[in-house]
Amino acid sequence: xxxxxxxxxxxxxxxxxxxxxxxxxxxxxxxxxxxxxxxxxxxxxxxxxxxxxxxxxxxxxxxxxxxxxxxxxxxxxxxxxxxxxxxxxxxxxxxxxxxxxxxxxxxxxxxxxxxxxxxxxxxxxxxxxxxxxxxxxxxxxxxxxxxxxxxxxxxxxxxxxxxxxxxxxxxxxxxxxxxxxxxxxxxxxxxxxxxxxxxxxxx
Numbered sequence: 049x050x051x052x053x054x055x056x057x058x059x060x061x062x063x064x065x066x067x068x069x070x071x072x073x074x075x076x077x078x079x080x081x082x083x084x085x086x087x088x089x090x091x092x093x094x095x096x097x098x099x100x101x102x103x104x105x106x107x108x109x110x111x112x113x114x115x116x117x118x119x120x121x122x123x124x125x126x127x128x129x130x131x132x133x134x135x136x137x138x139x140x141x142x143x144x145x146x147x148x149x150x151x152x153x154x155x156x157x158x159x160x161x162x163x164x165x166x167x168x169x170x171x172x173x174x175x176x177x178x179x180x181x182x183x184x185x186x187x188x189x190x191x192x193x194x195x196x197x198x199x200x201x202x203x204x205x206x207x208x209x210x211x212x213x214x215x216x217x218x219x220x221x222x223x224x225x226x227x228x229x230x231x232x233x234x235x236x237x238x239x240x241x242x243x244x245x246x247x248x249x250x251x
Contacts, residue, residue, distance in 0.1 A: 061205065069204075079137075086184055089184075089190040130199035149173050
């Protein structure tokens with residue numbers, strides 16, 4: 049039995065074209081040896097996808113814990129199509145690492161949901177410095193570059209969704225308006241007849 053190829057499913061998708069869009073990059077200074085590499089790659093990804101230099105705002109914060117607050121402040125200005133969050137957290141000997149990771153992840157996600165502005169997560173959460181180096185451009189690619197491309201795609205997708213036509217077409221609205229008008233005229237007709245009858249009796 050010959051298997052036929054499944055028909056291509058249509059759907060919305062973002063494009064890796066950032067022309068005309070504005071982006072903010074929030075980067076932590078803590079573990080700057082890693083985060084600066086993430087920043088340079090994220091910046092390069094935005095330029096390669098079409099963003100102008102003047103449309104990229106870089107904001108530096110002390111550490112990863114401050115990233116969600118800065119990202120939300122930027123998102124609430126409505127000046128940016130997406131926010132890119134970059135940082136590096138390395139596990140230590142205490143539970144501090146787990147607390148910060150949870151708070152940063154929750155804060156960035158909550159900011160994106162409540163402001164409606166896409167946030168790209170480029171915060172490394174690694175066990176060792178070697179793992180972080182690998183993910184900042186050595187063996188595992190560069191997570192800053194990947195985060196920037198995610199931001200570009202989500203900004204494009206958000207624009208595509210916002211330009212979708214309404215579920216209720218203008219033709220349906222006009223038809224409903226005509227029906228309402230006809231219904232009102234039918235309701236007024238008995239009143240007109242009664243008024244005409246009264247006028248005749250008086251005369």
